[in-house]
Amino acid sequence: MGKKLKGKDLIKLGFPQNNSINIALGQIHRYRKKEKKDRILEEAKEVLLNPEKFQGNAIWGKVVEGLVKPVEVQMHKLRNTRAPFSIYGENEIDEQAKFQLYDALKLPIAKAGALMPDAHSGYGLPIGGVLATENAVIPYGVGLDIGCRMSLSIYPMKASYLQGKQHQLENILKEHTKFGMYETHRQKHDHEIFEREEFNEIPLLKKLKMKAYSQLGTSGSGNHFVEFGVVDITDVNNEFNAPVGQYVGLLTHSGSRALGANIAKHYSYLASKQCPLPKNVQHLAWLDLNTHDGQEYWLAMNLAGDYAKACHDNIHKRIGKLLGSKSIATIENHHNFAWKETINDEEHIVHRKGATPAGKGALGIIPGSMVAPGFIVRGLGNEDSLFSASHGAGRKHSRRKCKEKFTKSDIKHQLKMNGVTLIGGGVDEAPMAYKNIKKVMANQQELVEVLGTFTPKIVRMDR
Structure with missing residues (x-):
C-alpha cells in the first residue's frame, strides 16, 4: 500500500464513484495529510458505515454530505424581476451602487433589499447595501471585514478635560493603540473568546487562533480609528441615564482583523465553486444554510463578530484604565454582518454590508469624518x-481619487479649522473624501432618531 491516500483506496472501502471521493480527498489532504494512511482509512470506513455519527463533524461532515445529500452545483440564472426594495437619499448615491443592488435583487434567493443614504459601490453588494435572502448567506454580502463595528464609551468627565490634558491624551493614543497588519501589543491579554469550541472544531479557525490572539485589541488600517472627542447628549430620555450635557468620549472603529479576512476569503471561494453565477454577479455567490459549508460559515462569521467586539472591549478597557475612569455607557453596533431576522412575517438572512441595525429601540453610532460629528x-x-x-x-471620492485630488496641506488646513489633532492617517482618508454627514442624516429621519453627537478632537489612525 502506497503512503499517499488515493481515490482507489476509498473505492476499495466501498465509497461510491462520484464527487464524494473528491470531497473526501480534498478534506483529508487539507486537514489530515500528516496522519498515517491506515488510521485515516479506518476512520473513512466508519464514516461510510455510520454516516449519521459524523454529521456536522469539522472534517468528515462535508464527506457525509457528499454521500447522503450532495450539494447540487449548477449555473444559477438571475430572475427577470427584482425583489422589492427601498432607496434612501437616492440623489446622493452613485449609479453604480444602485445597479449593484438591482443585480443582487434578481438573485433567486433575494427577498427584499434597501440602499442607505451613505451608499457607494463595492464588491458584490454595494457599501450601504442591505439584502434579505431565503436560507442562504453571501460571504461577500457580509464583506471581508466581518463584524466591522463601532464602539463608543462615555465617561463622566467634563469635555474641557480634553483641552487640559491634550498632550497626555495624545500620548495614550500613540503608545497604547496598535494599527495595521504588523503592530501588536507587547503585553497580551487573554479573553474568554479563545475558549470557544469553534476555534478547536473548525480546522480553518484552529489555524487562525494564534494570529487572532496576537491581534486582540488592535485596529485595522484604512478608515479604522481610535478617537477622543466630545459627547453631547441632547435627548433627555436616553437609555444610559446620562443628564443632558457634554462628556469625554472614546470612539473606536475596527473589525475582526486577519481572522475575519481569512474566513471571508475561504468561504467566498467555496461559495464560488458551489454556486456558479454570471460574471457580473459572481461576488454574490452564496452558501445554502442547509449545507455543511453554510453552517460552518455561519458559526465562523458569528465567532469573528464576537472577536471584533472583544477587540473593541480590550481597547476601551486599556484606555479606560489609563484615564482612571469608568464609562457610564457604551453604545456599539456591527455594520458588516448577517443576521436571522423576521421580515414580512418570515425569517430571512439580512445582510448589512456597511449598514447599521436600526430595529425599534436599537442603539447605534453613525460616525461622520475626522472633522465632522458622529451621531x-x-x-x-x-x-x-x-x-x-x-x-x-x-x-464621495475613492482612495485613488483622493491621492490625485488632495494634499497633506489640504488635510492640515481642515484639521486646524476644526480644532482636531491627527496622529497617522493618509491622504486617502482625507475628511473631504466623505459625504456631508448632516445631509445623510437628513435623508434617514424615518429610520433613526438622534440622541446625541460625538465630535472628534484627537484622532489616531494607521501610518
Whole structure:
C-alpha cells in the first residue's frame, strides 16, 4: 500500500464513484495529510458505515454530505424581476451602487433589499447595501471585514478635560493603540473568546487562533480609528441615564482583523465553486444554510463578530484604565454582518454590508469624518429599510481619487479649522473624501432618531 491516500483506496472501502471521493480527498489532504494512511482509512470506513455519527463533524461532515445529500452545483440564472426594495437619499448615491443592488435583487434567493443614504459601490453588494435572502448567506454580502463595528464609551468627565490634558491624551493614543497588519501589543491579554469550541472544531479557525490572539485589541488600517472627542447628549430620555450635557468620549472603529479576512476569503471561494453565477454577479455567490459549508460559515462569521467586539472591549478597557475612569455607557453596533431576522412575517438572512441595525429601540453610532460629528441614534424599526440605517457618511471620492485630488496641506488646513489633532492617517482618508454627514442624516429621519453627537478632537489612525 502506497503512503499517499488515493481515490482507489476509498473505492476499495466501498465509497461510491462520484464527487464524494473528491470531497473526501480534498478534506483529508487539507486537514489530515500528516496522519498515517491506515488510521485515516479506518476512520473513512466508519464514516461510510455510520454516516449519521459524523454529521456536522469539522472534517468528515462535508464527506457525509457528499454521500447522503450532495450539494447540487449548477449555473444559477438571475430572475427577470427584482425583489422589492427601498432607496434612501437616492440623489446622493452613485449609479453604480444602485445597479449593484438591482443585480443582487434578481438573485433567486433575494427577498427584499434597501440602499442607505451613505451608499457607494463595492464588491458584490454595494457599501450601504442591505439584502434579505431565503436560507442562504453571501460571504461577500457580509464583506471581508466581518463584524466591522463601532464602539463608543462615555465617561463622566467634563469635555474641557480634553483641552487640559491634550498632550497626555495624545500620548495614550500613540503608545497604547496598535494599527495595521504588523503592530501588536507587547503585553497580551487573554479573553474568554479563545475558549470557544469553534476555534478547536473548525480546522480553518484552529489555524487562525494564534494570529487572532496576537491581534486582540488592535485596529485595522484604512478608515479604522481610535478617537477622543466630545459627547453631547441632547435627548433627555436616553437609555444610559446620562443628564443632558457634554462628556469625554472614546470612539473606536475596527473589525475582526486577519481572522475575519481569512474566513471571508475561504468561504467566498467555496461559495464560488458551489454556486456558479454570471460574471457580473459572481461576488454574490452564496452558501445554502442547509449545507455543511453554510453552517460552518455561519458559526465562523458569528465567532469573528464576537472577536471584533472583544477587540473593541480590550481597547476601551486599556484606555479606560489609563484615564482612571469608568464609562457610564457604551453604545456599539456591527455594520458588516448577517443576521436571522423576521421580515414580512418570515425569517430571512439580512445582510448589512456597511449598514447599521436600526430595529425599534436599537442603539447605534453613525460616525461622520475626522472633522465632522458622529451621531448616537435609536432605531425606529422601519421595515421598508429592513430595519437598517447608514453606517457613516459614506465615501464621495475613492482612495485613488483622493491621492490625485488632495494634499497633506489640504488635510492640515481642515484639521486646524476644526480644532482636531491627527496622529497617522493618509491622504486617502482625507475628511473631504466623505459625504456631508448632516445631509445623510437628513435623508434617514424615518429610520433613526438622534440622541446625541460625538465630535472628534484627537484622532489616531494607521501610518
